[in-house]
Amino acid sequence: MPHNLIARPRKDTLPLTVLDAGRVGAWRKRLSAAQRDWLDHNGFSGKPGSWTMLPDRKGGAEGAVFVTGADTDLWSWSTLASRLPRGSYRIAGRLSEAMAHDAALGWGLAAYEFTRYRAPKIMRPDLVWPSGADRSRARDVLDATTLLRDLINTPAEDLGPSELAAEARKVGRGFKARTQVITGDALLKANYPMIHMVGRASDDAPRLIDMRWGTRGPRVTLVGKGVCFDTGGLDLKPPAGMLRMKKDMGGAAHALALGQLIMAAKLPVRLRIMIGAVENAVAGNAYRPGDVLQTRKGITVENANSDAEGRLVMGDCLAEACREKPDMLLDFATLTGAARVAVGTGLAAVFANDDKLFADLEKHGAAESDPLWRLPLHTPYRALLDSKVADISSASDGPFGGAITAALFLQEFVDDDVPWAHFDIMAWNTANRPGRPTGGEAQGLRAAFGAIEARFGS
Numbered sequence: 001m002p003h004n005l006i007a008r009p010r011k012d013t014l015p016l017t018v019l020d021a022g023r024v025g026a027w028r029k030r031l032s033a034a035q036r037d038w039l040d041h042n043g044f045s046g047k048p049g050s051w052t053m054l055p056d057r058k059g060g061a062e063g064a065v066f067v068t069g070a071d072t073d074l075w076s077w078s079t080l081a082s083r084l085p086r087g088s089y090r091i092a093g094r095l096s097e098a099m100a101h102d103a104a105l106g107w108g109l110a111a112y113e114f115t116r117y118r119a120p121k122i123m124r125p126d127l128v129w130p131s132g133a134d135r136s137r138a139r140d141v142l143d144a145t146t147l148l149r150d151l152i153n154t155p156a157e158d159l160g161p162s163e164l165a166a167e168a169r170k171v172g173r174g175f176k177a178r179t180q181v182i183t184g185d186a187l188l189k190a191n192y193p194m195i196h197m198v199g200r201a202s203d204d205a206p207r208l209i210d211m212r213w214g215t216r217g218p219r220v221t222l223v224g225k226g227v228c229f230d231t232g233g234l235d236l237k238p239p240a241g242m243l244r245m246k247k248d249m250g251g252a253a254h255a256l257a258l259g260q261l262i263m264a265a266k267l268p269v270r271l272r273i274m275i276g277a278v279e280n281a282v283a284g285n286a287y288r289p290g291d292v293l294q295t296r297k298g299i300t301v302e303n304a305n306s307d308a309e310g311r312l313v314m315g316d317c318l319a320e321a322c323r324e325k326p327d328m329l330l331d332f333a334t335l336t337g338a339a340r341v342a343v344g345t346g347l348a349a350v351f352a353n354d355d356k357l358f359a360d361l362e363k364h365g366a367a368e369s370d371p372l373w374r375l376p377l378h379t380p381y382r383a384l385l386d387s388k389v390a391d392i393s394s395a396s397d398g399p400f401g402g403a404i405t406a407a408l409f410l411q412e413f414v415d416d417d418v419p420w421a422h423f424d425i426m427a428w429n430t431a432n433r434p435g436r437p438t439g440g441e442a443q444g445l446r447a448a449f450g451a452i453e454a455r456f457g458s
Helices: 021-029 033-041 074-083 097-110 135-153 161-174 193-199 245-264 310-323 337-343 355-367 379-385 402-411 445-456
Strands: 014-020 051-055 061-068 088-092 126-128 178-183 207-213 219-230 270-280 328-333 348-352 372-374 420-424
Touching: 014 021, 021 061, 033 051, 074 097, 097 126, 097 135, 135 161, 135 245, 135 445, 161 178, 161 207, 161 219, 161 245, 161 270, 193 207, 193 270, 193 310, 207 245, 219 245, 219 310, 245 270, 245 310, 245 328, 245 445, 270 310, 310 328, 310 402, 328 445, 337 348, 337 402, 348 355, 348 402, 355 372, 355 420, 355 445, 379 402, 402 420
Parallel strands: 014 061, 014 088, 088 126, 219 270, 219 328, 328 420, 348 372
Antiparallel strands: 051 061, 178 207, 207 270, 348 420
8 A cells, every 4th residue: 555655855846844833924924925915815824734835936836835733643644645736745844753753644644545446546645754754663553554444444255254364374474473373163172162152153164363473571462353244143233233344353453453563663572462253143053142151261151142242252362361461461342332432433442450551551642643531440330240140241231331341341351460451442434534534443553552662662
């Protein structure tokens, strides 16, 4: 995927003047009378986010101007890249390191388009790499985001459990990681019974994808929900509820993309990525409401609703992850509609059993325009998961606090001494915005990488 960032100016490259809003007045005074008239006739406000082309004496373009302010972020640069005329631009002068990073990343994200099934339609201008930007870092983030979006946008016919495993192997091969895939009935022998039960009704057998990279340093383990399509199982979703269910493996896409970022940066950690890859299908051997599931943890789970399958798949992965006592355990899942009701579609809802871990995630989320919102692991709600026949029910029988009870269910599989954060994400843009087209989206990716790099990078 082209990111529309070029190494050096071309003959037709135009200067892009970047001005803080407080300097616009002084800058205007240095322009010719004709140029000031141009600004007035074109309604140039000089407020943060505004931009304009400047004419030269021959009626051509002399360059462009972009006004910044306290709220300028990477999406401001995506907006600029989406509105400037075609061509190429170079930033006149030097930006701060943070703004140069945002400029490169925002420009590159504006160029994203999912083109697996049709020819490209988006034609964005090019930008000479901003001076001060870390090119390697920006490329890595853009590549990881492209991987994530492409995986989520691919329909289940072309991205079932077997194809998701193949994509994971491809990522692993790129960094000489070791990838093991346990498939079908072998899951029972290896003691991953919930992954097997959720996925056994599909003709594309369930899988555990287990990738390892690095031999020294702290342990960082990532778990991703890999439900490649969710019909709801026997608790069948209505048609409207299935329209976006190709995105139900968005957690797996996040785990792979974050793992790719960690490996590309060569962070000195022992990375492990675990994904339960299944299709929640309907067939004669589909698991049923009321069934009691065995688990890798050794506890029993009463299935309250076969449309609450993601937490079952993740439970086995989390139990195995904790066996090694990782120094940081992060999981990503498109888990509950309740989280979307609570925080909307543009925020990642995050639960954490460690205040310092969440503080680090929140700090880097703010720095990377990747906002997070913490929801509580409210212990009294654990009683809502009590079962009369098993150790725990998979879901509450009431309509309230669904994101919290889902997180509390996952916490049953996480050891108390393992620093853990759970991301309940939408992983989808519901409308087109510059740099954020309708479709698969990264939520918490940059925040998580920033926190991991800051904590373990040195």
